[in-house]
Structures are given as structure tokens and as C-alpha cells.
Amino acid sequence: MNVRLESIGLTTVVIPEGRLDxxxxxxxxxxxxxxxxxxxxxxxxxxxxxxxLDYVSSAGLRVFLLASRAAQRAGxxxxxxxxxxxxxxxxxxSGFSRVIAVTADRAAALTHARQGSA
Amino acid sequence: MKRHxxxxxxxxxxxxxxxxxxxxxxxxxxxxxxxxxFELALEEIFMNVVMHGxxxxxxxxxxxxxxxxxxxxxxIIEDDxxxxxxxxxxxxxxxxxxxxxxxxxxxxxxxxQMMDAVSYQRxxxxxxxxxxxxxxxxxx
Numbered sequence: 647m648n649v650r651l652e653s654i655g656l657t658t659v660v661i662p663e664g665r666l667d668x669x670x671x672x673x674x675x676x677x678x679x680x681x682x683x684x685x686x687x688x689x690x691x692x693x694x695x696x697x698x699l700d701y702v703s704s705a706g707l708r709v710f711l712l713a714s715r716a717a718q719r720a721g722x723x724x725x726x727x728x729x730x731x732x733x734x735x736x737x738x739x740s741g742f743s744r745v746i747a748v749t750a751d752r753a754a755a756l757t758h759a760r761q762g763s764a
Numbered sequence: 765m766k767r768h769x770x771x772x773x774x775x776x777x778x779x780x781x782x783x784x785x786x787x788x789x790x791x792x793x794x795x796x797x798x799x800x801x802f803e804l805a806l807e808e809i810f811m812n813v814v815m816h817g818x819x820x821x822x823x824x825x826x827x828x829x830x831x832x833x834x835x836x837x838x839x840i841i842e843d844d845x846x847x848x849x850x851x852x853x854x855x856x857x858x859x860x861x862x863x864x865x866x867x868x869x870x871x872x873x874x875x876x877q878m879m880d881a882v883s884y885q886r887x888x889x890x891x892x893x894x895x896x897x898x899x900x901x902x903x904x
Contacts, residue, residue: 665782668775668778668807668811669778701800703803703807703808704867704870704874705811705871707867707870708870711862711865714862718862731797732799735800736800736804736874739877739878741858741859741865742865744859745860745862745865
């Protein structure tokens with residue numbers, strides 16, 4: 647799995663691409679933790695843009711849950727966006743769609759982040 | 765159509781099994797939208813076997829088979845490790861708040877929800893988990 651980062655204003659966008667399975671989860675978690683740690687000194691929000699994410703298992707869901715919780719504790723806005731159907735299905739079945747802000751696209755996630763950090 | 769493979773109970777084998785499933789999918793020309801249920805079932809159950817396998821002693825062997833019959837696909841995962849019924853795991857509270865959410869048991873819960881039928885048997889010193897789902901309409 648490949649992960650790209652982009653900065654938009656005070657928000658950091660994390661872009662995982664490929665498959666977030668058990669084998670990829672540990673590295674992805676470390677990358678997200680670095681973003682969250684850096685976010686404390688500047689960025690007011692973190693968005694995970696899933697437009698390039700093809701698959702997620704419970705190992706990947708765990709990383710999203712921990713990241714969302716860490717962001718909440720640090721007072722950072724957190725949202726996920728652009729879930730493909732296979733990822734969306736796993737989110738819905740697991741009930742994660744109810745505890746993590748999920749938006750249709752990045753623009754809506756940015757709006758959510760700005761409101762969350764206001 | 766039937767296919768079978770066998771790997772040691774080692775997390776590094778997950779990619780081998782995923783490839784085995786994807787090759788079956790292409791060969792059987794199955795709908796892409798249904799892949800996720802089986803990729804997920806394969807990963808969650810295989811990783812459960814890896815986590816619950818013998819801490820000492822020989823590495824368990826894991827047998828994986830796929831059989832397509834009348835539009836229903838059956839995935840069977842068998843291993844010769846210690847007796848362990850993943851279906852005995854308590855279901856997570858999927859309505860819990862963000863702070864209270866736990867991930868333990870979530871993988872097996874997802875498999876149960878996304879498959880049409882799931883069953884466990886302990887047979888001759890082996891764990892056998894069978895999972896079935898309709899992946900396309902039966903041919904008339």
C-alpha cells in the first residue's frame with residue numbers, strides 16, 4: 647500500500663492507496679500517528695481521503711478507530727471521505743460510519759474540518 | 765469449479781491466499797462487487813488461525829478451498845492447530861460510542877454479517893470453518 651500526504655491550509659490530508667490489510671496496517675498506523683503528532687503544532691484537522699483505497703479489513707479499521715480517537719482527544723477535526731463501495735460496505739457493517747465522520751468527497755470533509763476546528 | 769491450496773499458518777502467507785482468491789475470481793468470472801466479502805473472510809479467519817495457532821510446537825498447516833456451485837461460493841478454511849471456534853467470540857457492540865468502541869471480535873463479526881451462512885466443526889483434530897454466499901443468480 648502507498649500513502650501520500652497533502653496539506654490544505656491547516657488541514658493534513660492522508661491518502662492511502664491500495665489494500666489496507668493486516669500486512670499493511672502497522673506501517674499505516676505509524677504514518678498516521680506521525681501526522682497526528684505533527685498536527686498538534688500546526689494543522690487543525692486531519693482528513694483521510696480513501697478515493698484510492700480498494701480494501702480494508704478489521705486490521706485497517708482498527709487504525710482508523712485509534713486515529714479518530716487520538717484526534718478527538720487532541721482537539722483536532724477528523725474526517726474520512728470518498729469511500730469506494732467495498733470500503734463503504736465494511737464501514738457500514740462494522741458500525742464505524744456512525745462513530746467516525748464520513749463524507750462523500752474531500753470538499754465536504756474540508757468543510758467538516760473547518761467547522762470542527764472553528 | 766473447485767480450487768484448493770495449502771500454506772503454513774504464518775501472517776506472511778496472507779498475500780499468497782489473497783492472490784489465490786483473486787485468481788479464482790477471474791477464472792470463474794465472478795462479479796467484482798462480491799469479492800470484498802470473501803477477501804475479508806479469508807483474511808479475518810486466516811489471521812485468527814495465525815493468532816490462535818500453537819505458541820510452541822509445529823506451525824499449523826492451513827488448507828483453503830473454494831467451490832462454486834449454482835451461483836453459491838463456499839470458502840472452507842481448515843487447520844490442524846489447537847481447537848478454536850471463532851464463532852464463539854462475543855460480538856462487538858457496534859452501537860458503542862467512539863471512546864467505547866473495541867476492535868476485538870470485529871473481524872469475525874464482519875464475516876458473519878457479510879456471508880449468507882457460516883459454520884464451525886472440530887473434526888479429527890482439525891478446525892473447519894465453512895462460509896457460503898450467493899455471488900450470482902443460478903443458471904436456469
